[in-house]
Amino acid sequence: MPGWKVINPTSVKINPGESVTTTIKLTIPAGVWGKPRIPLACKATGTGWQLNGTGKVQLSSLSSTDQVKQWMVTGPFASDQPGEPGDKIYPPQHLLNISAEYPGAEGKVSWKPMTGKGGIDLKELYGSRKNGVAFAVSVIRASRPTVVAITTNGSNSVTYLNNEIIGGPFRWFGNQKVSVILPEGDNVLLCGVAQASNYWQLSVIVEAGPLCKPGDIQVIPVEKFSEVRALNQK
Numbered sequence: 001m002p003g004w005k006v007i008n009p010t011s012v013k014i015n016p017g018e019s020v021t022t023t024i025k026l027t028i029p030a031g032v033w034g035k036p037r038i039p040l041a042c043k044a045t046g047t048g049w050q051l052n053g054t055g056k057v058q059l060s061s062l063s064s065t066d067q068v069k070q071w072m073v074t075g076p077f078a079s080d081q082p083g084e085p086g087d088k089i090y091p092p093q094h095l096l097n098i099s100a101e102y103p104g105a106e107g108k109v110s111w112k113p114m115t116g117k118g119g120i121d122l123k124e125l126y127g128s129r130k131n132g133v134a135f136a137v138s139v140i141r142a143s144r145p146t147v148v149a150i151t152t153n154g155s156n157s158v159t160y161l162n163n164e165i166i167g168g169p170f171r172w173f174g175n176q177k178v179s180v181i182l183p184e185g186d187n188v189l190l191c192g193v194a195q196a197s198n199y200w201q202l203s204v205i206v207e208a209g210p211l212c213k214p215g216d217i218q219v220i221p222v223e224k225f226s227e228v229r230a231l232n233q234k
Helices: 121-128 222-227
Strands: 005-007 026-027 037-046 049-057 070-078 102-105 108-110 114-116 119-121 132-142 146-154 157-161 164-167 175-180 185-192 201-208 217-219
Touching: 005 201, 005 217, 026 222, 070 108, 070 217, 070 222, 121 201, 132 164, 132 222, 146 157, 146 164, 157 175, 185 201
Parallel strands: none
Antiparallel strands: 005 026, 037 049, 070 114, 070 132, 102 108, 119 201, 132 185, 132 217, 146 175, 146 201, 157 164, 157 185
16 A cells, blocks of 8 residues: 555564564555554464465554544634633634734634644633633545434534534533544545633544545645645635
C-alpha cells in the first residue's frame, strides 16, 4: 500500500510446547483514518516442514487515528442563553469562510489553526466566559460513500456535517454518538461549543466501520483548508 512502511521482525525460535510474541513496527501515512485491517503473512519452518499463514489484523482499539486533530477555531461569541449555544445564528453558521473576520464578543475575530491535539481547550484560548461560544471546523475526505460514527465529547455543543445538523444542542455532559454516511469528496464538520459551568472543551472522534479500507477516509491538513471550496463561502 503506498506510503505504508513496515520493518519485518527478526526470526524467532519456537520450542515445542511454548508460545512466543514479536513486535512489528508499522509506519502509517499521514491522514489515514480509523482502524484499518492490515494484511499479515507469517511463515514457520522446521526440519523437513514449512507452514505458511495469511490473514488480517485490525489496528489497536486505542489507536489515536480516530481522533480529529486538524482544526481551525474562531471565537469567542456571546450566547443569549449562557451555558448553551441556544437558538442564535452565529456568524460562522451564516458564512463559513476561513479568511473572514466576524464580529465577536469583544471585537473582530478570525479563524486560527489548532493542530496536533486530541482535544481543544477553549478556556485556554479565550479564558472563562459564562456566555462564551466558539466554533471549530475540520474537513474529512472520503474516497467513496462511507459509514462512520461521529462522537462529540465536550461541553454543550451543536454539530453540523455539510451544513446539516447531526447532533445537539446538548444540555448534559458525555459522549454524543451519531452514525452518518460520508458522501464521496470533502465533508465539512462544524462544531459550535458553549462554556458550561467551568468546562469549555471539544473532542471529536470519527470511527469507520469494518468495511472501511485504508485510504477510504483522510483528514485534510489545516494548511490545505484554503483549497476546500466549502470553507471559502462568499
